[in-house]
Amino acid sequence: MLTTNLGPGRNKLLLRGLADGVFTGRARTTVATYLDDIPVNYNAPDPDFRLVDVERVEVARGPHGALYGAGAMAGVYRIVTRKPDLGQWSAEALATGATTRGGGPSGAVEGYVNLPLVGDMAGLRLSAYHEVQGGYLDDVVQNRSNVDRTERQGARLSFLAQPKDELSITLTGAAQHLRSEDTHYTIRGIGRKRAVLIPEPHVNDIELLTGVVRYSWADAELTSATGFVRHAYGSLFDATPVQENYTARAETSAYSERTRTRMLVQDLVLTSRGASSLEWLAGLYASEARLNSPSELLAQNTGQPNVSVYSELRHETIREFAGYAELAYEPSPGWTLAVGGRLYHIDRRIRSDVASERFAPRSLDRSNQFTGFSPKISLQRQFENGDLVYAVISEGFRPGGVNTGGTLPAPEAQETFSSDRLRNYEMGVKLERFQRRLSLSSAVYYDVWKDIQTDQFRESGIPYTTNAGDAHVLGLEAEFALRTDNGFLAQLNGRVTRTRTANANLEFIPILAKTLPGAPPVSGGALLSYERPVFGDWTGRIVGQAIYVGLSRVSFDPRLPKTGGFTQTRLLAELSRDGRGAQVFVTNTLDPFRDTFSFGNPFTAPQARQITPQRPITVGATLFAAF
Incomplete structure (x- = not known):
């Protein structure tokens, strides 16, 4: 899994090279994010949850439309939090401080408290954190240092009741507030300096309430998951280069875009239990997402800091209803054939009001509907020694929509964008040897993507969504792990991808880049770890990590620059005993200066080559104690 690097709370998750572009807008995300x-998440940038008091992170690669719906075009990213422990009281606290070469200081405090209630039938778990990421870019126009400072804070409270073994009720409330004081890009050739006329802050706030009830009996388990999510985020960009399109009375201009999303989700699923040659699941899903997206171009003058000369107030309501099921049959020992699918219906209504200083106001009210079926079929063979081989065909999909922004209406050919669909053909193998000390997983996949939706920008900088064309993706990925009895661990992973585009949408672009943007042909990572007893009952651990992200395009337009081609490294040493100890770490150890993301501002990008440099070498320490 890769991310873009526009900045915390602004990034886009990418999986397997199945990228619809590196910008976020109104097209639904290709990676479904679950807590x-x-x-x-619906179509917003990644909320960038800090992984505090987390049990594990799951990544399901490839389209999973049959079980997860429209947001799982390229895969699923799921954070599984720790639930209350009903048996004992516990707590943990961590404090981190770090310094960055040429940048501001960074720090974080985090921890949790677990409280059993009513014997072993109920419990509470509270976790919280506060983090500051020091900036490392200096703005020579604004005469400000370390302008790209980011602050993030959040908390999560979980209540678990288990009155009997067959029944559990989990209630969770979580919130996170993230604010970046400025963007993270600069201009090629001036190092870690920048020259932007006005600050470009970003805010990403998310709150959610969830309730999960599980009831099981001899042959089945029923799970009801209900959730309400409020996600509010917004950015400000220097729009001075295009202000003449909107007004003649501005010294500088800013483009403000905000979105407030409210989602209500209900998922009800019944699954089989027990040993049987036939296993099954069946579910019903309903959701409603309401998106309010006001945007403005603000003229700025001395004494009049913000005067709106263009605005759009866009309201969007998306309702999805689906039924899904999967049957898995074992015709003979070790063989499993699974067939499943999702029947869905999506209603979408868009209302927009546009006002402009130079043009007459206009309004739009449009509705559309989408009904379809997303199938899945798989065959796997598990051997007595635990080895596994499999083949799977799966699909992902996203509904179409309507473009509304701009001082003038979009051309008729660009007013709407169509649904897209991706079909995945995959074969893989999972091997384990030497009592699970050695493991290898590998998969080869071929994807056919029709009518790719992509978020782009008009020449004026106003975002819109269109269909770029088709693509064929051929990929190979592999993961290797080796563990020894003396505390040594080695993990290697890599992906090689070949993407080819075809059937360009001539209303979007006359010449389509041959490869998908944000899809490097090569990426990989490595981790080496060694731990052993030291100083009696203390444990020492040393960890080295490195990842490589290859070059890829920043757009479907072949004239625009490539991005990536960088390596990130991290070294860590830890000393601990009985849940207490300390760590020291170094990131970006060789302090290279490479471009991690060749984009920052759609309004100023045509003027000069924008880049996002790597954070300079950073040294820090963490103290932790569990009780």
């Missing part, structure tokens, strides 16, 4: 059992 436990509830999706938390």
